[in-house]
Amino acid sequence: MAPAAAAIGTAVAWIPDGAKALTVDGKTYYESDGVYYQPFSNGSNVIYMVVVNPLSGPHAGSPADAPALLAEIVREEHESLGDAVLAAQEAYAETGVMPELLAIDHLFGDPGLKIR
Numbered sequence: 001m002a003p004a005a006a007a008i009g010t011a012v013a014w015i016p017d018g019a020k021a022l023t024v025d026g027k028t029y030y031e032s033d034g035v036y037y038q039p040f041s042n043g044s045n046v047i048y049m050v051v052v053n054p055l056s057g058p059h060a061g062s063p064a065d066a067p068a069l070l071a072e073i074v075r076e077e078h079e080s081l082g083d084a085v086l087a088a089q090e091a092y093a094e095t096g097v098m099p100e101l102l103a104i105d106h107l108f109g110d111p112g113l114k115i116r
Contacts, residue, residue, distance in 0.1 A: 006035050010050040011070070024054040040070055047074060073115060081113040 006012075019032035029051065030037045037048040049070055069088040078084040 006050045008050055008052055012037070012048050012050070015048050022054075027054070029054050040074055045074070078115060081115050084115060 015030050015037050016032040019030040019037065022029050022031060028039060030039070030048070036051050036053050038051045038054075039046050039048050047070075068091040069085065072078060072084040072087045072091075073081075075084075078087060
């Protein structure tokens, strides 16, 4: 169970029992004790990322809500963090959302870091 003070961007394997589902702009979120979670799947695996309140906080293009990057990491198709960042950058370049990701990829750490 993630604590109420869970940091935005934290990934967790499960959400608290009794979390309430809500849909915002066609995306599903879960809320429990004021913490909002967004699910991401990789085949049969689901992880949840703590996100800002989708009803009141900035969610389109917010660095705290980077679904393309998280999706690329959990997809398990990339050998390194750098490969996942490059794939996410392509997704962001196509949509125009969060263009700053194209210039800040070095902040994610060592691009050679093995992720699988």
